[in-house]
Amino acid sequence: MRTNNLRRAAVVTGVLSLALLAGGCGGSGMDHGTMGNGSPTSAAAPRSGATFNATDVKFANDMIPHHRQALDMAGTARSKAATPEVKALADRIAEAQEPEIATMSGWLTAWGEPVPSPGGMHHGDMGGMGEMPGMMTDQEMRELSEATGKAFDTMFLRMMIKHHQGAVEMAGIEQAQGQDAAVKQLAARIAADQTAEITEMQGLLAKL
Structure with missing residues (x-):
């Protein structure tokens, strides 16, 4: 009888040991799973493609219509300018x-x-919302389309200088406050190119 009691005690002790061991392994596995799914590194990962900020968006959103007006002015000059340089x-x-x-x-x-x-x-x-530096009014655009000869060239150059100065100002804000490297690079190129063209146009004005 005593031998049987000893055997039963040994079996119970072995079962309890196995249960504790299994519980410990299960708990360790759960911890690893939690670390893998909720680690600080994973949670803090930036959203894919979020390389831009509000300044980048505003720059592109404003510069597109700004450029479009410059194209309208340039198109008029292509057909109406009196001098080959213009x-x-x-x-x-x-x-x-x-x-x-x-x-x-x-x-x-x-x-x-x-x-x-x-x-x-x-x-x-427009005044207030949507106003951008250097933009011509509807009246100014009509006056340009109605001008001819030397008067047209003079008006075009003066208006385009003002227009370029506005673009350079907008590009400066993007360079200072933007985030996207490609947008800032374009802004730097616009500022450099249009600053050079401003100097060129001032020289052309002096010859008229």
């Missing part, structure tokens, strides 16, 4: 800014933002 300048402006519009439109689409429609151009006389 026509050549208008050609270069169009050749530079058309692909930039396409690039910025692609960024907005990739970011899930609407691309400004061609009919939604902001003009300088």
Whole structure:
């Protein structure tokens, strides 16, 4: 009888040991699973593609209609300018800014933002919301389209200088406050190119 009691005690002790061992392994496995699914590194991972900020979006959203107005002005100069130098300048402006519009439109689409429609151009006389530096008013655009000869060239150059100065100002804000490296690079190029063209246009004005 005593032998049987000893055997039963040994069996019970062995079962309890196995249960404790299994419980310990299960608890360890659960901890690892929690660490794998909820680690600080995983939770803090940035959203895929979130390389831009609100300044980048505003820059593209505003510069597109700004460029479109410059293209309208350049198109008028291509047909109405009295001097070959002004026509050549208008050609270069169009050749530079058309692909930039396409690039910025692609960024907005990739970011899930609407691309400004061609009919939604902001003009300088809107006042308040949507106003951008350097934009011509509807009246100024009409006056440019009605001008001829030397008067047209003078008006075009003066208006385009103002327009370029506005673009340089907008590009400066993007360079200082933007986040996306590609957008900031484009802003730097716009600032450099249009600053050089401002100097060129001032020289052309002096010759008229």
